Amino acid sequence: MIVPLARAVSEHVHDGATVALEGFTHLIPFAAGHEIIRQQRRELTLIRMTPDVVYDQMIGMGTASKLIFSWGGNPGVGSLHRFRDAVENGWPRPLEIDEHSHAGMAARYTAGASGLPFAVLRGYRGSDLAVRSDTIADVQCPFTAEVLAAVPAINPDVTIVHAQRADRAGNVQMWGIVGVQKEAVMAAGRVIVTVEEVVDVLDPVPGAVVLPAWVLSAVCVVPNGSHPSYAAGYSTRDNAFYSAWDDISRDRETFTAWMEQHVLESARV
Incomplete structure (x- = not known):
């Protein structure tokens, strides 16, 4: 060790x-x-x-x-x-x-640590980062129909x-x-x-x-x-x-x- x-x-x-x-x-x-x-x-x-x-x-x-x-x-x-x-x-x-973003990276690590495939956050709404990266996607909340950003786990x-x-x-x-x-x-x-x-x-x-x-x-x-x-x-x-x-x-x-x-x-x- x-x-x-x-x-x-x-x-x-x-x-x-x-x-x-x-x-x-x-x-x-x-x-x-x-x-x-x-x-x-x-x-x-x-x-x-x-x-x-x-x-x-x-x-x-x-x-x-x-x-x-x-x-x-x-x-x-x-x-x-x-x-x-x-x-x-x-x-x-x-x-x-x-x-x-910082929030996006933190969310990706947290998803990875939690054994989840991706994380969801509002942080990218209105940002042009989403159009520059294939690791930011839209996802619709199944409960409210709100469109959020999804990022894959790290x-x-x-x-x-x-x-x-x-x-x-x-x-x-x-x-x-x-x-x-x-x-x-x-x-x-x-x-x-x-x-x-x-x-x-x-x-x-x-x-x-x-x-x-x-x-x-x-x-x-x-x-x-x-x-x-x-x-x-x-x-x-x-x-x-x-x-x-x-x-x-x-x-x-x-x-x-x-x-x-x-x-x-x-x-x-």
């Missing part, structure tokens, strides 16, 4: 898989994304609410052939230049996109999240701003969780979510594994990095050189 990150990625993330790396504002699993890059996974369908710098890096290194997402950007700074280059110019490879092959800690049995505890991690975990076929530390007892924390060991495939101890995002109670957000990334990622050669030095040549547990 508690294994090195390189082993977890090797065993559970395969070429052509659908992979969700979730975390909202903090607890973003950067270390796991870097390990996927180092292991040169290809043809992945990446799934994420608010894809930010970690997906910019993965897309720029050629891991992805498709992105299912809601809102993409470098938070507080601007565009994701590697993402834009892939969509607009096909570099380093063409990228298919399926864009949804069931990733692998979901990867970062959390604050795990106990020695492999139960995981996370707290702070929690987005759709629980739903993304419950919807997945396999689950990898990186954590800041392993403890003997998971002391109660207000608002904490506990992911039981029986739903997880691997737990990996990776201190600071969410950098440059943060883990509440353990680290702070590296705002300077997000600002610097805008210049690093604008140019293909500068980006590639940075990734070679800071990711490909870097060893993590």
Whole structure:
């Protein structure tokens, strides 16, 4: 259950898989994304609410052939230049996109976690997203005849999240701003969780979510594994990095050189 990150990625993330790396504002699993890059996974369908710098890096290194997402950007700074280059110019490879709203993505994960084929919401009524995606359809309520939007469930092959800690049995505890991690975990076929530390007892924390060991495939101890995002109670957000990334990622050669030095040549547990 508690294994090195390189082993977890090797065993559970395969070429052509659908992979969700979730975390909202903090607890973003950067270390796991870097390990996927180092292991040169290809043809992945990446799934994420608010894809930010970690997906910019993965897309720029050629891991992805498709992105299912809601809102993409470098938070507080601007565009994701590697993402834009892939969509607009096909570099380093063409990228298919399926864009949804936050509510639509959350509903899709919830349907997947609930074992349902699709979710229903009002959020797309009047939006042009419906005409741009084949994963948004009209459905009529059988009770009121109201026309609503339907979106298919998301069931990733692998979901990867970062959390604050795990106990020695492999139960995981996370707290702070929690987005759709629980739903993304419950919807997945396999689950990898990186954590800041392993403890003997998971002391109660207000608002904490506990992911039981029986739903997880691997737990990996990776201190600071969410950098440059943060883990509440353990680290702070590296705002300077997000600002610097805008210049690093604008140019293909500068980006590639940075990734070679800071990711490909870097060893993590």
